[in-house]
Amino acid sequence: EEPATNAPALWGSPTVDNGACCKTLGEVRGNIDRLDREIVRLMAERGRYVHEAARFKANPAQVEAPERAEAVVKKAMALADADGLSPKVAEAAYRAMVRAFIDYEQGIFAAAASRGDAPWRNS
Numbered sequence: 577e578e579p580a581t582n583a584p585a586l587w588g589s590p591t592v593d594n595g596a597c598c599k600t601l602g603e604v605r606g607n608i609d610r611l612d613r614e615i616v617r618l619m620a621e622r623g624r625y626v627h628e629a630a631r632f633k634a635n636p637a638q639v640e641a642p643e644r645a646e647a648v649v650k651k652a653m654a655l656a657d658a659d660g661l662s663p664k665v666a667e668a669a670y671r672a673m674v675r676a677f678i679d680y681e682q683g684i685f686a687a688a689a690s691r692g693d694a695p696w697r698n699s
């Protein structure tokens with residue numbers, strides 16, 4: 577069954593905010609929900625720049641830009657390490673996120689090409 581959200585912790589001592597948080601799993605999740613609002617807002621802003629990037633690409637292979645994609649992941653891992661986030665968590669999250677943004681950008685590019693906007697033609 578799911579853990580109770582209003583019961584005290586079962587072990588250890590609080591680790592966040594110099595021990596001020598957290599007293600319940602509900603309090604933990606309220607903070608995670610607050611941060612997710614910010615993360616999604618930032619992802620939406622990131623997505624608008626990914627969309628914009630498509631305008632500078634001549635074909636789908638350029639949309640993929642694997643060297644840049646790898647550099648973005650490696651940078652996130654280094655930033656994570658400096659910020660106290662597990663680099664393995666950052667790597668997995670960034671690989672999935674960048675892959676999804678590439679697919680999104682491929683869709684934007686393909687739609688522009690089929691409108692006759694982007695110069696590239698499929699066949």
Ligand SMILES: C=C(O[C@@H]1C=C(C(=O)O)C=C[C@H]1O)C(=O)O
Binds near residue numbers: 626642674
């Ligand atoms: C946004 C770009 O296009 C793609 C998406 C990337 C990303 O989400 O960071 C990075 C490189 C490309 O795979 C870009 O070329 O900068």
